Amino acid sequence: MKLGAYTACLHDRPLDEALSTLAGLGLTSAEINSGGFIGTPHLPVGDLLASAGAREDYLGRFDRHGITLTGLNCNGNPLNPDPLVGPQHTEDLHRSIELAALLGVRRVVTMSGLPGGHPGAKTANWVVNPWDSQFTDILDHQWDEVAVPFWKDIQARAAAADVKVCVEMHPHNIVFNPATLERLVERTNATHIGAEMDPSHLFWQGIDPVAAVRHLGDLVFHAAAKDTRINAGNVRLYGVLDDRFTRTPAGADPLSIGGDNTLNVWPSSPSWQFVAVGRGYGVDDFWTPFLQALADVDPGMAVNIEHEDAELDQFEGLRQAAENLIAASHKIKTV
Numbered sequence: 001m002k003l004g005a006y007t008a009c010l011h012d013r014p015l016d017e018a019l020s021t022l023a024g025l026g027l028t029s030a031e032i033n034s035g036g037f038i039g040t041p042h043l044p045v046g047d048l049l050a051s052a053g054a055r056e057d058y059l060g061r062f063d064r065h066g067i068t069l070t071g072l073n074c075n076g077n078p079l080n081p082d083p084l085v086g087p088q089h090t091e092d093l094h095r096s097i098e099l100a101a102l103l104g105v106r107r108v109v110t111m112s113g114l115p116g117g118h119p120g121a122k123t124a125n126w127v128v129n130p131w132d133s134q135f136t137d138i139l140d141h142q143w144d145e146v147a148v149p150f151w152k153d154i155q156a157r158a159a160a161a162d163v164k165v166c167v168e169m170h171p172h173n174i175v176f177n178p179a180t181l182e183r184l185v186e187r188t189n190a191t192h193i194g195a196e197m198d199p200s201h202l203f204w205q206g207i208d209p210v211a212a213v214r215h216l217g218d219l220v221f222h223a224a225a226k227d228t229r230i231n232a233g234n235v236r237l238y239g240v241l242d243d244r245f246t247r248t249p250a251g252a253d254p255l256s257i258g259g260d261n262t263l264n265v266w267p268s269s270p271s272w273q274f275v276a277v278g279r280g281y282g283v284d285d286f287w288t289p290f291l292q293a294l295a296d297v298d299p300g301m302a303v304n305i306e307h308e309d310a311e312l313d314q315f316e317g318l319r320q321a322a323e324n325l326i327a328a329s330h331k332i333k334t335v
Contacts, residue, residue: 001295001332002070003325004029005305006224007042009314015042019065021315025322029070030062031109031304034099035092036076037257043072048099055103070302071107071222072096075168076258079113079146081121084259089113090150094157101161107222107302108158109166109196112175112184115146126172128241143187147174151188158192166196166222177205178212185219198224198306199290203280204240204272210286213293220297225287225325226306227280234271242271266310274308276317278324287328299334 004027010018011033022030032042047054062069074096076089096108117125117138125142127135158165167175167184175181181195197220199209213220238244244267248254254262266273277287294301305325307317 001291001299001329001334002029002068002302003027003225003304003322003329004031004067004070004302005307005318005322006031006033006073008033008038008073009307009318011038011041016061016065018042019062019067021318022067023065025319026326027305027322028067029302029304030067031071031073031302032069034072034074034096034108036074036089036110038075043099045095045099048103049095052102059103068302069103069105071109071166071304072100072103072105073109075109075111075170077111077113077124077173079115079142079150079174080124080258081116082123082259082261085261086113089258093154097154097157097161097163097165100163106162107164107166109168109222109224111170112147112167112173112180113150114173115142117141119145124172142174143183147184148187151184151190151193155188155190155193163192164221165193167193168196168198168201168224170198170201171205177202177207178215181216181219194219194221196222196224197294198226199286200224200226200228200274200306200308203228204230206240210289210293213290213297217297220294220301223294223301223303224306225277225303225321226308227275227277227321228272229275229280230272231270234269238271240271242267244270273310276307276309276312276324277305277321279309279320283324283328284331287324288331291325291328292332295332295334 005022007018034043074093078090078093080086100108114124127138130136169176175184195216202209245264248265305321309317
């Protein structure tokens with residue numbers, strides 16, 4: 001098993017400093033952003049697409065730090081009907097698959113995307129609970145007319161490149177749990193589309209990530225190490241569908257996530273929040289069984305830390321996550 005980190009949390013540091021940081025924490029894997037919601041601070045995409053020599057030099061930088069490049073990350077919304085977002089994220093995903101093949105990286109992480117609710121819609125529309133037939137009509141449009149044709153094309157591109165596209169099961173996407181992941185695979189007859197198993201978004205939906213791994217089996221291609229703390233007192237009042245987010249003030253330099261869209265501010269007392277590995281669920285009661293389940297699917301799977309713990313800075317969060325992830329890995333059994 002390859003344990004590492006997704007370097008987005010070190011986006012303000014040069015690549016070699018980021019890789020040195022990971023190596024110093026005892027990690028051996030890196031996942032690099034290749035487009036979508038975030039730019040490409042650690043990936044000179046144009047140069048790498050154009051030059052075999054540039055690709056050799058780039059991979060050599062990882063080798064010098066004892067780090068393996070195990071994935072490109074292109075999380076975004078390629079199905080967004082916003083013309084400033086969807087087409088750009090689609091282009092980023094196509095390019096990521098092409099570049100991954102050229103680099104010999106066999107995993108591209110992304111999200112399934114979310115279309116509008118009807119032809120001509122201008123904003124994405126996530127149906128949470130289709131108890132009313134109008135919501136079923138929305139889902140039929142999203143799946144039949146948008147998602148399935150789009151993902152059949154992604155499957156063809158991925159198969160031609162021999163790259164596995166790993167879909168993060170993320171709310172506000174058509175694929176957000178094991179059932180919708182299986183639906184996407186079945187409806188596209190996919191061989192090169194599967195899951196990026198990130199437990200953090202499953203936790204707050206009430207899904208057991210270990211059970212999800214066991215259920216999906218060989219459809220799990222790649223994994224993230226990100227924890228979630230469930231704040232039970234707030235859940236009793238607000239539920240897990242906590243909508244008390246607020247706009248980031250213009251003077252606070254809001255983070256762009258495509259087009260005119262920016263990242264909102266979390267509630268001050270949320271129902272749940274992302275935390276470093278081990279600060280939501282323990283090493284023994286979750287992280288060891290989780291790694292064991294992943295190893296049973298693929299002993300060589302890459303598991304990369306995604307640090308989004310707002311209570312810890314970029315280095316301390318990575319340090320705690322790496323320490324706990326490595327401790328969990330020492331307790332698993334491999335055949």
